[in-house]
Amino acid sequence: MNIEQFKAELKRLVDELKISEIFEQIENADFEYNKSQFTSLRNRFIDGDDNSDSRQSLRIFIGTLKENTKVSQTSSLHYQQKINVEFPQQSPILDPKSYATLKNITGSYYLMSLPSSKAKKGIIYQTPFKIYEDNSQFYAKMKGGQYDYKGKLHLVVPVIAMTLVSNYSYKILHLTLYIGANANRPLPILYGTFSGANSNGFPICGKEVLLRTDEPYEKLERQELNLQEILKSENPTIQKIAKYFFDYGTSFIKVDIDKI
Helix, strand or coil: CCHHHHHHHHHHHHHCCCHHHHHHHHHHCCEECCHHHHHHHHHHHHCCCCCHHHHHHHHHHHHCCEECCCCCHHHHHHHHCECCCCCCCCCCCCCHHHHHHHHHCCEEEEEEECCCCCHHHCEEEEEEEEEEEECCEEEEEEECCCCEEEEEEEEECCEEEEEEEECECCCEEEEEEECCCCCCCCCCEEEEEEEEECCCCCEEEEEEEEEEECCCHHHCCCEEEEHHHHCCCCCHHHHHHHHHHHCHHHCEEECCHHHC
16 A cells, blocks of 8 residues: 555544544554644544544645655665565474474464554454464464464474564564463463564554454454443453453553653
8 A cells, every 4th residue: 555545544534533543544554744743633532532623633744744755765665565475495304292282272362452653542352363284284373453463383382482573664573472281172261472563663562462262354344442342241261351451551562662
């Protein structure tokens, strides 16, 4: 998606009054924008100042977005062109115990995460995620907000580690998940951490949870969940996850270069 298509999409969202989605997409995109103006506008809507004047100001702000000239030529090409995520043809053969361990955690999941931009509003993302086998090797894929991701699993007992690369735009997400020393059965929940870079290019890391589901990956959809609401869930597992993320201050760490 080029800059003009991106602007047109955002203006359509303004007309549909999907304001929070607009700010999220701008924050996650690789375009340049005035950070202070962005924050000021977002705070206006958070404070309930959602009227025609505010929406017109948002349309004007969208018009000021421009290509990110600070990224390298290589990164720019990655942004404009689809990346073919490929893996080495010759991969180490897994020993029987490692193969069985990874085989037991294959399946569909929801990746539960607390984005820093939504933390104070008590919103967590529920993102479709799948661990699967291909030619006796194990991989993961994820349906992100704007991009799909794919990566190879590495077993380093008692954890699995992976680097997921997006198919469009040069975005990378590192995940490490605890499975225990003997994962001899499907695990309903995997707890772990993520690390990567936020939309401003600063390092960020935090908590992640994989929640197993019986639904096929192809039918799963990305959703926003309200922590206050899912705390009331009759499902004890969902309640447990909500409590795990409830103290958003302990759920992620991000580097603020301006304060260094």
